[in-house]
Amino acid sequence: MSSIADKDLAALGDLLSYLEMITPLTDAEAGKLHRVRGEKKREAFMSWIIDPRGSPTFHPNEDDYAALKEFFAADKERRKQIKNDLGKMVEICRSLFDEFRQSGSNPPPGHPRRIGVILRKAKRKDLSEKFDKAWARHLSRDIVQFR
Secondary structure, eight states: OOOOOHHHHHHHHHHHHHHHHSOOOOHHHHHHHHHHHHHHHHHHHHHHHBOTTSOBOOOOOHHHHHHHHHHHHHHHHHHHHHTTOHHHHHHHHHHHHHHHHHHOOOOOSHHHHHHHHHHHHTTOHHHHHHHHHHHHHHOTTTSGGGO
């Protein structure tokens, strides 16, 4: 049985309280936020990639691809290191949830699912189920079908 640090349990408790306190967005509200954010991102991208004369400004080269490859390799290693860190997963889920509340874009389900895995490995199925219910209250299409 793996044990969970008290500070990680406290962080999870804070996230659970937060999820239970916040009123869920309706599908219409989330959709509107998502559309507005998409329009802003599209405008920003177009202003970055096309100069005022209408010609492209971005021309990728080999260095750009090498930098991206290095970034993704480092990110993969970082994800391996935090895979079983409940505190880090809670922190990530909190930021993902805040981003969802601002943008309406559903966060990827991997981190909330990982919280459930960590809790069940630690024989804390009660907390796992409580977290699943609180998360699904806001993002029902996400985690409920996982189990």
